[in-house]
Each structure stands twice: as structure tokens, then as C-alpha cells.
Amino acid sequence: MLFMDIDIVEYKYEGVSGRYVTTVDLERFYLGLSDLFEICVEGRSVENRDVKSVRVGSGDKKIFMWSQMHGNESTTTKAVLDLLLFLDSGNEMANSFLNAFTLLIIPIVNPDGAFAYTRVNANGVDLNRDAVDLSQPESKILRRVFDEFCPDFAFNLHDQRTIFGVGDKECAASLSFLSPSFDMDRSVNVTRERAMKLIVGIYDALRNHLPNGMARFDDGFNLNCVGDYFQYRGVPTILFEAGHYKGDYLRETVRGFVFRALISALSELEADRYIDNIVDKYFLLPENNKSYVDVILRKVLEPFSGVFWSVSLQYEEVLFNDRILFLPIITEISKKESKFAHVCVNTELKFIVQVSDLNRLIGEKAFEIIDFGSITVNDLLKKQ
Template sequence: MKFYSDYKEKSISGRYITNTHLEAILDQLNSNFEIEILGRSVQERPIYSVKFGTGATKIFMWSQMHGNESTTTKALFDFLNFLASKEPLAQRLAKTCTFFIIPIVNPDGALAYTRENANQVDLNRDSITLTQPESKILRKVFEKIKPHYCFNLHDQRTIFGVGDSGMPATVSFLAPSFNEACEYNECRLRAVEVILAMNNELQKYIPSQIGRFDDAFNLNCIGDYFQYSGVPTILFEAGHYQNDYEREETRKYIFIAYITALESIISSEKTKVDLNKYLNIPQNKVVFYDFIYKNVRIKDDSLDIITKFASHYKETLLDEKVHFEAEIVEIGELERSFAHQVYDLKGELYQDELGNYPKLKKNTNFSVNINNIFVNGVLKK
């Protein structure tokens, strides 16, 4: 999509997005956008909403109910820039839809870079019990506006692949279940219809990198609850694109997904939903490490073998920036098949400051000979 760069909100990037970033952008939106404080979080931070458009079709979108899942939030602000433009589609959307957007549901978690809120509660497991102020605000908006469609916006970890294909799940979707049997009623099929449109478009950009999320039913999850309540709800999961740990490429594909979904919703060309096409989107599967090191020689007092080991990046917030620290997670026979980076060490001997045997939960800093030095998981050039 050539024009994406015209709408990308350049004031935000990376993985750490908080109310501070959001407020600076909200202050600059034009008068066509209505900004409201819906309420406050556990730690009394404001939870903002953005309303736009005058149309009859009401679209409810919310992001960062998990505070450390910010890619869809970045794409939301790109989308707001698009809505403010004179693009014909943007003007059609303004006339046919009214958007109700909560960019950051969990501002405390966003600040601390945690999945949970300040009370260490997963807000996506609080949709029935409503123990948290953030959950109550989300439910109140839903009941007040009575949306026609809901977009539930999340990030997923780098561990997910598209089935057993060896491709990362860069974007995944789900039309959540509305009952334990995971049946398909008219409401769920309307969500499927939108997902099929997004899948068709995204395959042009990231072929074989779109997955379908698990649809096990849990009424305490927000998407399942809204689908159960009779509103077509779509889960968006922003995942890993090759070498894109800051999720800036993925951000672009989420933006494209938003535009495509909404174009599908307002389209007058409605056809019978082909459920098989949806079910043929490969399901997400936990198959990836960040690194695999194969054919490495390791030894200690009783062992001298050629084997392999794997590492994952651990995300750590330091000085308002997310740092990625490669940590050894498995040695020997690995549970998963793939890695985003694979190194063949060709039988060379592992060496770190402790010896010739990698240790679990230790940083991935080692060498295999004088010329091959790995720092934070990566071979130094």
C-alpha cells in the first residue's frame, strides 16, 4: 500500500506506547474528532476515547487492554490520520460509520509494560466478573453505544507460527465463539466475512503469514462475551514479521487490515459466506523460538556431545524503552521446530564465562571459536 507512509503517525514507534504518547497526538487531532475521558484506571490514569464520523454503522475498537501489546495502538493512530484525510474511502467511512475508539484500555499496564493492570488482573479474563475499573468502563461503553461491530486489538508473541509451515504468524484473526460448542450463527458469520476480506488482501503483502487464532470458548474473555451478546466481534493479533521486533512492519499490515475490514463492512456487495475458506486459514501454533543453535559441541565433566539449544528474547523495560535480552530456554531435544534465526555451529565447542555448557535462563553470550562471538543471541559481524 503505497500511501501508508502518508498516514503513518511518525511521533510514535517501537513497543513502548503510553498515555503520554497518546495525549500528545490527541491534542493535535482536528475538530472532527471528539475526545472524552471515559473514566480512570486503578492508579487514576485517564482512559481516553476518540469518536469520529456521523454514520449509522457503529464500530467499537479498543487496544492495549494488555498494556504491553501496543502494535495495534500505533496502527490506530495511523488510521486516525487516514480518517482525517480527503481520501474518498475516508470520506465514505465518515458518512457511513461512527467510530468509538479506546486507544489504551489499560494505561497502568502500558506504563509498566505489563500484560495485566495495576492489580495484576488480566482484563481479558474479567468480562463477566468485572472486578476492575477498566473492565467496567469497557462494558459501559459497549452497552451505551450498542455497536454493530467490535474490533478487539492485541499483540501475540513471536512463538506463534502459521500451522507447521515454518512461517511466522505476522497477523492472526478470529471470529470468537459464542457458545461452548463453537458453533457458527449469523453474528459469528458476519465476523468471518470481514476476516475473509482481510485475509484476501493481506495475502498480497505477506503470503502464508496469516493465521487463525484458537476459538476455545471463555465467556470471561471480552471477544467471546461481545459475540455471545450478539455483536460481530473480530480479534486482531499483531505478530512477528521477519527481523521486525519493534513491530513497525506488522503495524503497516494491521493498518491495511483496518482499512480492508471497514471497506468490507460498508460494501453493498454482500455474498454468501464461505465458512470453509475461513477454516482453511491455518491455525496459530506454538512452533517458534527466537534463536536455535544447532550442531554445537558442549561438554562438562561427564558429557561431550554435539547437540542444539534455543533462546528467546525476554522483554525488559529500561529508561522508557523496551530492551530485548536473549535468554537460553532449552538444551538438547527441542519441543519446537522453528526459529526466527538459526545458526549452524558445525560441531564447534561452546564457550562462555562459566565453561563449555550453556545454562538455562542465562543470557545468550558465548563464542564457538575465536572468530564466532555471539552477543545477546546474535553473531557479531
């Protein structure tokens, strides 16, 4: 069976959807797994929540994955649950993976951040800037598990913002990858090259599913970033970044792309096919570019002057009653659009406040400043 033939809907865990994913969701998921899986409490977070790992497989090739070290980046966690469901399915390819690999996965590294829907942990620390300092209990857990497991490959799973596009194209970066640097010169050694070759294999496998939607993440070096540090330690490491796809603010479509990317990575590794991939193709992947805003309102009237303006909006994600609300915030008011937008509104709207300088409205909530008529936030979110 080829991984392209896998029906991703069949292995989608329906118990988790949307953007808010916590360890409560994981506990429900774990109850349904077979005894093939070993669930282990690796330690506790600042607020005393369990940080758990999942181990499965009996193969010689050891793969270490971790997700949601930034608590508000949950898409890859959903894809990991789908991957585990697939591995528990009895599928021929799944069984082959279990024989080839030993997988060790920490689905949520930052449970406090997941609960509060924040990038940082409960102490306000970005765990992805703590790889050397190890100032936080979650960072220490991640490092200890890595050291004890001694993986052959590491997958660092994240979400990226909707601002990223694919190079200079009017295409959202739905998936981005990186083989992190291990030094300031961004040198390429055997370790980094292996990760690059695997990314090439993933890209080749997914390009028909996601044409023009994949990019290469910036490779600036910071040893306190976990991926950079593990690469520095000699373990080939890949950063997976789940981004935006048209109309997919809940990131359920991108969840499927991440699932396919993980399956394709394992398929490449199982047969060592990636070894023959050409490194130069990695550098042909367009780089991420901060080229998008969420919404552009193309005709907003300033009624006192009679002038129409273009207004750019970016969503602020807010946790409310265990749901994520998307609040559109004004980021730019101009005569000429400077970025692409995931949604463009051509309907004539108008400002409902009067100020001497429109730039004073930057950072304000759009629905308090502009009369949207019958248009709602949900209309904007669903528009493609």
C-alpha cells in the first residue's frame, strides 16, 4: 500500500477538533488505545499537570516527536493523535511501521500553556528558547526524554501564523519545513543533510496534495531553540510548521496535511529512500515570507472626508468558554495594499468613529471602529 492511498478521514480522531486542545482531550484519547501503546508520565508542569509520553513499536529505528511546546499550537497535536489511531488500526502499512520503528512521542510538552491557550508556559517562558538554559520543568523533561531515548531522528511539531506565504507567490504557507542550523554560519554537515533529504522526500510525496502550499522556514541559528540544539547534538531534526489553508481557520484541513507529512516521513525512513534524495532540491523550496494578513477591507469610507481606504485586519485568538474566538484587529490603513489577504471584502463599508489621524486606529477592534452592516466574523472566517 502507498501512503497516498490512505483515507485520512478513516483515521481522523473525532474526539478532538478546532484549535483548543488540552491534556483533558489526550486522556480521553488514551483510553481508546490498545495495549500496543505504553503511556508514561515523564514529569509535571509548573502548575502540576502531567507531561506524558506515548511509546509504540519494536523496531530498531528510533523516532522522537513532540508537539505543543507552544500551548496555542495544537494542529500538529491533532495530527499526532490521528497517526496513533492509524498505528493502532491493524493496517498493513501501520504494522510495517511498528516493526520498523520505535516511536516516542510527547503530544503536549506545555500542558499549562495548552490549558491557558498561550505560547509560553505558566512562568511566561517560551520553552523553545530554553533548550540550553533549561530553566523550566517542561524543558528539563523534554531534554531528559531525548537523552534517555537517543533517537535516530527528531520531529519538532509546531503551528505557524497566518501571516506566512510561499515566497513571493499569492499562496498561503500551509506547511513549512526546516532542517535547523547547528551553527551561526548555517553550515551543512551530514546530520543536517539527512534532515534536508527527508524534507525533500516529504515534499515530493505531498506536492500533488498541496501544490504551491509548502515552504521552507527561516534557518537563523539559536542554540536555545530545541530543534537547533538537537541538530547541534548530532540528531537529524525536522521542524514541521502547520499553517493556513483557505477557509481553514480551525485547521482541520491542515491537520490532514500534517498527518500525510508524518506518514510520508516514516515511509521514507522505513525504506531509507530519503538517502538518495538530492539536497539541492531542499534549497529550491521557497522560503516563508511574511506576506499575508487575514482580511483586507478594500472600500472603507471615511465619511467626513469622503475618502475610501483599504483596511487590513489580523485575527487575535482569544480563549472563551473552552472555545477560541477570532477578533479582527486593525493592522494597517492605507490607500495601497501592501500584502496579500486570505479574505478580501469588496463591499463598501464605513468608519463609525472620527479621528484626526486614522493611524490612531491601528490596534483597535475592527467591529468597534467600522460598520460592517450584515457581515459577521463568522462570515469572514468562512469566506474563501
